[in-house]
Amino acid sequence: MADNLRITTPLNSNDNINKLKPNRGADPLATIDPSRVIKKDAQNSQADKSNLDFTLNRNSVFQAFLQRMQQTPALSQTLQKLLTGAIAQEATQASQGINGEQNSVEALLSKLASEIKMDESQMLSNILFQQQNSTTFNSDLFKVLRNVSDQATETPEIKDYVGRFLKAYDGFFSSDETMSGIINQLKDIIKYIPRAYREEIESQMSNLTSSATQAEFETNLKILKEQTIPTLGKYVIASNDLGETRERITLLVHDISRLNVSSKAEVAERFSELMDFCRYNLNIPQGKLLLLSELFNKEMQVGQKPQNAFVDSLMDVLMNNSADKLTNTGQAMLRDTITTLLLDQSAFMPFTHMLLPVNYNGTFMFSEIWVEKDGSNKSQEYDIDSRAKRLYLSFDIQGLGNFQAAIGLSGNTVECHINYPESMKDSDNDIKTNIGKIFANNGFNVKRVVSLPETFQVENEVLRKIYEGRNSIDVTI
Secondary structure, X not given: OOXXXXXXXXXXXXXXXXXXXXXXOOXXXXXXXXXXXXXXXXXXXXXXXXXXXXXXXXXXXXXXXXXXXXXXXXXXXXXXXXXXXXXXXXXXXXXXOOOOOOXXXXXXXXXXXXXXXXOHHHHXXXXXXXXXXXXXXXXXXXXXXXXXXXXXXXXXXXXXXXXXXXXXXXXXXXXXXXXXXXXXXXXXXXXXXXXXXXXXXXXXXOOOOXXXXXXXXXXXXXXXXXHHHHXXXXXXXXXXXXXXXXXXXXXXXXXXXXXXXXXXXXXXXXXXXXXXXXHHOOOOOHHHHHHHHHHHHHHHOOOOOOOOHHHHHHHHHHOOHHHHHOOHHHHHHHHHHHHHHHHOOOOXXXXXXXXXXXXXXXXXXXXXXXXXXXXXXXXXXXXXXXXXXXXXXXXEEOOOEEEXXXXXXXXXXXXEEEEOOHHHXXXXXXXXXXXHHHHHHOOOEEEEEEEOOOOOOHHHHHHHHHHHOOOOOOOEX
């Protein structure tokens, strides 16, 4: 046929010629060609660098903590602005003779604004109060236990005994707050479960008390363990609920388990266990054991909670139920302030974070202080001695601007790196000289006072220190 038609190229006998090829999906098992992988653009690369190049487990508690730290605005963007507005409103109301509602959040903000009017001695008192009450374990008993634990380097088991005692101690002295939290969680859970289970749990809740004696405490615990948890268990089995309600129930069970080891008998048993270990395994002298027993008995005599006008006023504002009367922005600021204060209590936070808003002779100053909890430093940033304990300060003075400082303390020797507004650069020598005099007048040996680079940010230094301790606690969700 080809010869008759004078065709020199043979016809292709393939039946599939000129047919449209069907679309084929990508093979998920196919080998990826690295040469064809699209690289990140420069903008994304720069974003990674600004994120400190963290490569973390997405499911880790540390990653969740770090993301929340980065997403939550600084107190200078929340509490500071709330107080600035409260001070301005207070001045306006005073000039017009207007009084706000006694229980409104605006009135509480006005009261807080009046509490921050301080002199030098009051500033010092408020800072020391926050430092001394930054942890529950700040009395003489825990100082002795800390020394015993640090000296027993050849017997690491001591930390387990101390840890169990601290857990029971903290649970006992916060049992009222835990019980109040459990009742609030139950009120939240019953909003989302069917009526039959809701009515049963409401009946059980009618027998619970938030502030209880030892007998009432045991009754609460019995109701929760023998009635409430089985009822919620029936609901979960019947509904196979894996949503938010299930998460609320999980948190509730966690708090009930905490309450289960929060009795006075539990604390006494854990302390007796610790004392036996110290007596027979560490060979601690009898005199020191008697001192520990006396300090423990003193601790168990429940006294009044420490009072501080500024801190109490701040808590009144943050915990007030009328916050919904604020604008959406004001409510968001309050929530972010609470989040920041809660993040400060995380096991991953390597600093004691203190704040001090001050109205000094009509000038408003908002300051924050981060004090390193230990003196271990892996970095030599800004040429501060790695053995020194670091303090970071950030304070904003009305009419002047923002000041930042990094201070290294090693024994009685101090070195200070400071950054101040551009408008004050002409007084550079006078500023450094006066800072040195302030330290010297308070008994410190001043090593040097130098300027920080313009790129220095206290927030970045806090994040860097947190990242250094990422392996200190290995916990995953």
